[in-house]
Every structure is written in structure tokens, then in C-alpha cells.
Amino acid sequence: MKKQTDKAGQHKIDLQALKESEARFRSIVLWSPDAIIVTDAKGKIEYMNPAAEGVFNRKVESFIGKDFGLPLVDGESTEIDIFRSGKDPGVGDMHVVETEWLNKKAHLIIIRDITERNKAEQALKKANEELQKLDQLKADFISTVSHELRTPLSITKEGISLVLDKTAGEINEKQEKMLGTARSNIDRLARIIDDLLDISKIEAGKVELKRELVDIAGLIRQVAFSFELSLKERKIELKVNVPEKQLDAFIDPDKTTQVFTNLIGNALKFTYRGYIEISLQEKEKEIACIVADTGSGIDQEDLPKVFSKFQQFGRLPGPGEKGTGLGLAITKGIIELHGGKIWVESKLGEGTKFSFILPKYTTEEIFKEYLNNGMREAIDKKACMTLIVISISEFKKLKQEFSDEKMGAILRSMEGIIKDTLRRKGDVVLKDSGEMVVILADCDKEATLSVENRLKEALDKYLADEKLSGEIKLRFGSAVYPDEAKNDRELIEQAKKG
Numbered sequence: 001m002k003k004q005t006d007k008a009g010q011h012k013i014d015l016q017a018l019k020e021s022e023a024r025f026r027s028i029v030l031w032s033p034d035a036i037i038v039t040d041a042k043g044k045i046e047y048m049n050p051a052a053e054g055v056f057n058r059k060v061e062s063f064i065g066k067d068f069g070l071p072l073v074d075g076e077s078t079e080i081d082i083f084r085s086g087k088d089p090g091v092g093d094m095h096v097v098e099t100e101w102l103n104k105k106a107h108l109i110i111i112r113d114i115t116e117r118n119k120a121e122q123a124l125k126k127a128n129e130e131l132q133k134l135d136q137l138k139a140d141f142i143s144t145v146s147h148e149l150r151t152p153l154s155i156t157k158e159g160i161s162l163v164l165d166k167t168a169g170e171i172n173e174k175q176e177k178m179l180g181t182a183r184s185n186i187d188r189l190a191r192i193i194d195d196l197l198d199i200s201k202i203e204a205g206k207v208e209l210k211r212e213l214v215d216i217a218g219l220i221r222q223v224a225f226s227f228e229l230s231l232k233e234r235k236i237e238l239k240v241n242v243p244e245k246q247l248d249a250f251i252d253p254d255k256t257t258q259v260f261t262n263l264i265g266n267a268l269k270f271t272y273r274g275y276i277e278i279s280l281q282e283k284e285k286e287i288a289c290i291v292a293d294t295g296s297g298i299d300q301e302d303l304p305k306v307f308s309k310f311q312q313f314g315r316l317p318g319p320g321e322k323g324t325g326l327g328l329a330i331t332k333g334i335i336e337l338h339g340g341k342i343w344v345e346s347k348l349g350e351g352t353k354f355s356f357i358l359p360k361y362t363t364e365e366i367f368k369e370y371l372n373n374g375m376r377e378a379i380d381k382k383a384c385m386t387l388i389v390i391s392i393s394e395f396k397k398l399k400q401e402f403s404d405e406k407m408g409a410i411l412r413s414m415e416g417i418i419k420d421t422l423r424r425k426g427d428v429v430l431k432d433s434g435e436m437v438v439i440l441a442d443c444d445k446e447a448t449l450s451v452e453n454r455l456k457e458a459l460d461k462y463l464a465d466e467k468l469s470g471e472i473k474l475r476f477g478s479a480v481y482p483d484e485a486k487n488d489r490e491l492i493e494q495a496k497k498g
Helices: 002-031 051-056 115-164 173-204 216-226 228-234 253-269 300-305 327-337 363-381 395-401 404-421 445-465 488-497
Strands: 035-040 045-048 077-082 090-101 104-113 212-215 237-241 248-251 275-282 286-293 341-347 351-359 385-392 428-432 435-441 474-481
Touching (some): 035 051, 035 090, 051 104, 090 115, 212 253, 216 228, 216 237, 216 248, 216 253, 216 275, 228 237, 253 275, 253 327, 253 351, 300 341, 327 341, 363 385, 363 435, 363 488, 385 445, 385 488, 395 404, 404 428, 404 445, 445 474
Antiparallel strands (some): 090 104, 212 248, 275 286, 286 351, 385 435, 385 474
């Protein structure tokens, strides 16, 4: 008896819950701002909520039993024309779902009025286009003005330098001091112009990297050396933690020098005691660089704006060069052009650490870029480009006979000999497993044969001196673009044939 009572009670609770759920559903449907429509399986309208009147500007009763008139595909969203009450025609986003209605197959259609959203998106798009036009006008203005200022500045500086060198006659000490100040200010103005031009080119996507394999550890040492005098005057220690061995990175050396110069110079501006430290670490797929200092630091709320244009943080009041606030924006732009990433960590009063990574590239990726650049240059100059491939015969067998250390030393020595034998700065040498690749710009077939002979003589002499002539045999092959090959694939195939 008790079980029956419990079941009856549970049944009442279930019915009550069902009624409450149905009431909530009806409330949602009735008061929904979206048009909600139900059709049968053939598309005849069986139900519409009040919002549908506003969307179609017609009474619900006039729709019931009529064909919906549009294709109904489950899960599909489409935009349709709608006629809104008291408003201009608009656009609706219609979504269709297959469902059941009164135990029969049906379509549930939900239509949302997106007219105002579309208008807002169009307005935003137009505003962005206008902003882009303004940015381009600004960039063009900066570029034009900067270029126009460079020539008179150079002439003025040269004139002052001639007077300071006493080419035009003797000058007294006071005149020399005044002219020295003037030349320093011209140099400062030139740096500002260079910064404006750099950021303008980066934003316009007009910076073309001239990447090559560079010993980045050696590059850092050179940049650090250029700051030695300034650091000594400020009594700040410079720590350089880079590998002793050569660490090649595929970078634009001038642009990368600019990055380190900006970061060290920035650290020097805001470090009044302690040290500046430069670190370099080789990882599996990237090269990590850090420039840290014990300077004044940056407030946490300012950190997100560090790489923005015309921003300066941590400068103490008083005299001194303010700069343009573009150095870090330029630095970020250069690193990102290299496919890298930069970020900053800092605490007010404790110092700042800028970290960035540069990707490492395979020999094949580097070779392809050199080759494509060389071919483009040949097309632009209407000249030739040569690919020479020097292969070590039976290289896999030799690797088993020699230790990895000895084979590596032989390859490095051969690479060095090839570089020393080539006479032009633009010539490229790359080594891979069992092969040396040489790319020669502006070199026809006759010149290629002359270069090949020089390389053969130099390498044969090395192998003879090292008593390796009987073990290591070299095979030479070359191809000239565009005379002997029309694309990179043909060029490589032809050169490897010999």
C-alpha cells in the first residue's frame, strides 16, 4: 500500500515538473525576440511565435497552413530578406533543425534579425578602411619628409665637419665647441629620421631581409665591444654569455645588429648601477637571446605598451637624449620579420629582461632561399647565376670508416678552403652531408669553368697534404641559370649530373 502511495506521489511530482517545464518553454518561445516557426515535413507552417509577426510584418494567422516557400535543410544557416514592422526591409539569419512536432517529423526554423548587426559590421569595416588610408597617408608623409630631410642634413653635417677639420682655416676653441655640439645634434636628428623611416617601412611591409648564415655569437661580441666606452664611463659592467664556438644563424646581419644595439642602448639609458647581461643559447629548433639589466625597471601596468610606437618608460626627469620611443617597436618588427618572437619581463626598481627567439633552419631551407634569391637577382639584372655541387663519392661508406669528429673536421676544412678560394663577397657556400654547394651570382659558363678549376686545385692540394687523396674522391657538377636550366628544379638536377 505504501509503495502505491509513493508511486502516485511520484507521478504527481513528475506531472507538476512537466507542467512547469512546458510553461517555461512556452514563455521562452512566446517572448523570444527571434522568430520561431514550425513546419511539417513538407514545409507547411503549423506554428509561429509572436516575434514572427515583427520579422515578416504580417499576422501569424495568415501563415498557418501555408507553404514556407524556402528550402529547408537540417543544420543549414542562410541569410534571408525580412520585412520588419514599421522599419525598412532587413536581413535575417535563418537556422533550420529537424525535430518532431505532435509526434510527427517537422522542421524547427529560427530567424534572427541581423540587420543592425550587419550595418554595424559594415560601418566598422568602412571605419577600418578609413583608418588604413590615414595610416598609409601618415606613413607616406613620414617617408617623404624623412627622405627630403636626409640630403640637406648630410650636406650640413659635411660642411660642419670640414670646418672642424680646419680645412677652411683655423677656428678658435669656442667655435670648435659650438660646431661640435651642432654636429652632435645633427647626428641625433639623423637617428630620429632613420627610426621614422624604419618603422614606416616595417608597417608598410617594405622591409626586405637580406638573410645569410652569420655567426651570431661573434655578432653579439662586436656589438658589445661598441658599447665598452659608454659602459666604462657609467661604471656599468657588461656580461657577455655566448658560446665560444661559432653559432650560425640564418639572419639579416645588419638588422640583427640593429636589434642588439637597440636593446643594449635601451638598457644603458635606464641602468645607473649594476650590470647589463647578454645571453645566447642554442636550442633544438631555435636560438634564444636575452638582454637583461639591473636598471630602473618598468611598471607592470606599462608592460603591455612597451613595444608600441612613441612609448618611453622609466626615464628620470632632467636633461638627456629622449629618443623617439620607436626603438622597441622597430626591434619587435625586425624579429617578427625573421619569424621570431620577443617579450619582456620587468619589476620596478629591480631591472628588465628582454627575451627573444629566432628560428633555426635546415640546410635545405637555407639553400632554397639562397637559390631563389640568386635567381630573382639574375632576372632583375638580366644576368646569369651558377650552381656548383661538389660531392664526396661513397660518402656513407666513408662515414663508417672515419669517426664523426674526423669527418666533421674534414668537411669544415673543405668548406673553409672553398670560401677562401672564392674571390667575391656575394658568393655563397653551404655544406650538407657529403655535399658542398656553391652559388655564384653574375657568373656565366666560361667564368664557372674557371672557378671550378680553382676549387679543384685547392681541394686536391688539401687532400694530398692530409694524405686523403686515395680515400676521398670528389665529383664536380655545375649548371648556369637561365642558360642551362629554366627553374630551380632543373638547375639542381643539371648540377648534380655533373
